[in-house]
Amino acid sequence: MNASPVLSLYRYFVAASRMQHHFEANPVPLEEPQSAKGADPDRVLELFAGPRGNFMYYWYGSLYAVVEGFQKLQLSDQSIDALLGSPNVNALRRCRNGAFHFRPTYFSARSLKAISTDEFVRWVREVMDAFRGYFERQPRMDPPPQGLPPSSLVPETMADKTARLVPPPQGLPPSLKL
16 A cells, blocks of 8 residues: 555554553543652552553654654644644653663653653643644545546545544544544
8 A cells, every 4th residue: 555654644643542542541540639649659650560651651652653753754734843842852752762662771760750740741632632633634635436537536634534444442532533
């Protein structure tokens, strides 16, 4: 299949969206404000090393692949470009490295500090929303059915095309439907 580079980039966004869904579907009691006070280090380790932490790192790592591809393709979008001017991009890159490259240490304190702030999480969600909007606006031209002239090409958004080819997981919140 010959896919455009933007459609290929969208595949990485779909993976990041699915990891976000799994992350949000696996809450842990430690994240409730009243239980976070005085949390013991073993519970913090459980949070980051358990399923929710795994999904978080895979979500962040997958999102960095989208950021990296967007930059390598020299694409431009006003809202995405503004968000990618943040130093948080480097923290996201470290998440990708931590998730997909072996390290002899279990966690990097420097990486944990950066991604544990409310500001970072808010920024990640804004980046996801900006990319979601970007991909929803991208037209996708399918080849005409056999025997029809090229003028019969029907524009379809990339999100519509992917929704037909790759149905979203059941129970996906409306904000994550692609």
